[in-house]
Amino acid sequence: MKKNPSTVSSRLTNRPEGSQILPRVEESFLLKCLAEILGLEKDLEVMKINLSLREDFNLIDAYALLDVKGKSTVSRTEMRNALLSFKVCMTDDDLDLLFSQYSIDGSVLTYSNFSDAFLPKDQHYLK
Numbered sequence: 001m002k003k004n005p006s007t008v009s010s011r012l013t014n015r016p017e018g019s020q021i022l023p024r025v026e027e028s029f030l031l032k033c034l035a036e037i038l039g040l041e042k043d044l045e046v047m048k049i050n051l052s053l054r055e056d057f058n059l060i061d062a063y064a065l066l067d068v069k070g071k072s073t074v075s076r077t078e079m080r081n082a083l084l085s086f087k088v089c090m091t092d093d094d095l096d097l098l099f100s101q102y103s104i105d106g107s108v109l110t111y112s113n114f115s116d117a118f119l120p121k122d123q124h125y126l127k
Helices: 005-013 024-053 059-066 076-085 092-102 111-118
Strands: 073-075 108-110
Touching (some): 059 076, 076 092, 092 108, 108 111
Antiparallel strands (some): 073 108
């Protein structure tokens, strides 16, 4: 169940001094999860930087491998077929995650969406 942000905010600001928002066990678990997420994000950024520094890689050619029809969009089916042609298997869950995170409408990836997925956040590494 999604919580109303104003309700969550009022719980944070209107609680008695010294009271806990979460039980200690849940708090510990939450902090461990947060640390793991941040570690994964850092690892992902390092991978993006390493990819961007490769002399034999450019994003336009990489996208063209997926956009075989040259329509400037790549559907889930086109993505799956292109990856299978390179013997890369991607599960439906993997595709769902990729498209839900980077596609605007969840059905196709544009070059801009693809760039968001693969380019590092640090502008220094963009070429």
